[in-house]
Amino acid sequence: MSDATSSPPVRLGAFIGGLAVALTAGYLIGKVAPNDPAQPAAHNHGGTKTTAASPGGGHDHTAPAVTGFAISQDGYTLVPARTTFTAGETAPLSFTIAGPTGKPVTDFAVKHEKKLHLLVVRRDLTGYQHIHPVLGEAGRWEVPLTLREPGSYRMFADFTTGSTELTLGADLTVPGVVTPQPLPAPAREAKPGGHDVTYEGTPRAGSTQPLLFRVFASGSPITNIEKYLGAYGHLIVLREGDAGYVHAHAETDLAGGAIKFWFAAPSPGRYRAFLDYQVGGTVRTAEFTMQVGPGPATG
Ligand SMILES: [Cu+2]
Numbered sequence: 001m002s003d004a005t006s007s008p009p010v011r012l013g014a015f016i017g018g019l020a021v022a023l024t025a026g027y028l029i030g031k032v033a034p035n036d037p038a039q040p041a042a043h044n045h046g047g048t049k050t051t052a053a054s055p056g057g058g059h060d061h062t063a064p065a066v067t068g069f070a071i072s073q074d075g076y077t078l079v080p081a082r083t084t085f086t087a088g089e090t091a092p093l094s095f096t097i098a099g100p101t102g103k104p105v106t107d108f109a110v111k112h113e114k115k116l117h118l119l120v121v122r123r124d125l126t127g128y129q130h131i132h133p134v135l136g137e138a139g140r141w142e143v144p145l146t147l148r149e150p151g152s153y154r155m156f157a158d159f160t161t162g163s164t165e166l167t168l169g170a171d172l173t174v175p176g177v178v179t180p181q182p183l184p185a186p187a188r189e190a191k192p193g194g195h196d197v198t199y200e201g202t203p204r205a206g207s208t209q210p211l212l213f214r215v216f217a218s219g220s221p222i223t224n225i226e227k228y229l230g231a232y233g234h235l236i237v238l239r240e241g242d243a244g245y246v247h248a249h250a251e252t253d254l255a256g257g258a259i260k261f262w263f264a265a266p267s268p269g270r271y272r273a274f275l276d277y278q279v280g281g282t283v284r285t286a287e288f289t290m291q292v293g294p295g296p297a298t299g
Pocket of ligand 1 (some may be wrong): 010117130131132
């Protein structure tokens with residue numbers, strides 16, 4: 001995952017020190033509500049949502065709301081059983097979601113075929129994992145987790161209970177010598193597992209734009225993309241610098257063989273986009289660095 005090609009190793013202490021600066025400077029992990037007129041609000045995985053109010057679901061072209069990725073929000077608290085892991089060793093990641101009464105939540109709604117979606121990524125946006133813990137006794141979630149490289153990671157638990165849709169986040173730490181990776185240069189092609197994946201479209205800040213992803217093998221388009229978790233693709237976009245993110249979903253149907261999303265970035269800058277898709281029963285993740293420009297001029 002992390003071949004040290006460009007950055008000198010630093011001690012974890014220094015790495016975390018830099019993060020502490022970021023924290024005091026107003027660290028925010030946000031989810032962005034895709035401002036997508038074509039998508040039902042139920043597809044929106046953005047931050048806190050109730051079914052009654054969906055500020056990101058309008059037709060306006062104002063900047064999409066960025067909701068914070070807190071460990072506790074709106075009465076719900078993410079409670080990890082452990083947050084320190086050993087590099088390269090598989091260990092259980094276990095946690096509960098404490099509800100407003102303090103007791104673990106047990107009544108989760110199924111969204112995209114799962115009661116909870118868990119994302120883990122190192123803060124330099126490497127080591128992305130999209131995994132699905134199992135709900136056990138008394139509201140305890142558990143999943144085997146392997147963090148291959150030392151560093152500071154972020155876990156995001158994305159769930160719905162009652163009418164509240166939330167994503168709570170917590171830090172995970174892998175002690176050791178950290179080799180932070182620079183964000184790769186923006187590119188429109190990725191090569192996950194023998195495929196070539198390209199995208200068309202121009203992401204913009206505060207403006208919903210279509211993105212079309214096409215999958216090729218040996219130069220030929222792959223047209224038998226399969227549904228994975230109820231959609232032809234799942235797109236998570238993390239912002240460089242604070243890992244603020246969007247979880248968009250594909251349109252119901254393929255668009256001329258392409259996986260189509262509607263995407264609105266919260267601000268100009270660079271992002272890392274992770275496209276999960278399935279072909280032949282195998283889920284692959286195509287990763288792209290996207291350069292997001294300012295939205296259209298408004299008069
Ligand atoms: Cu998921």
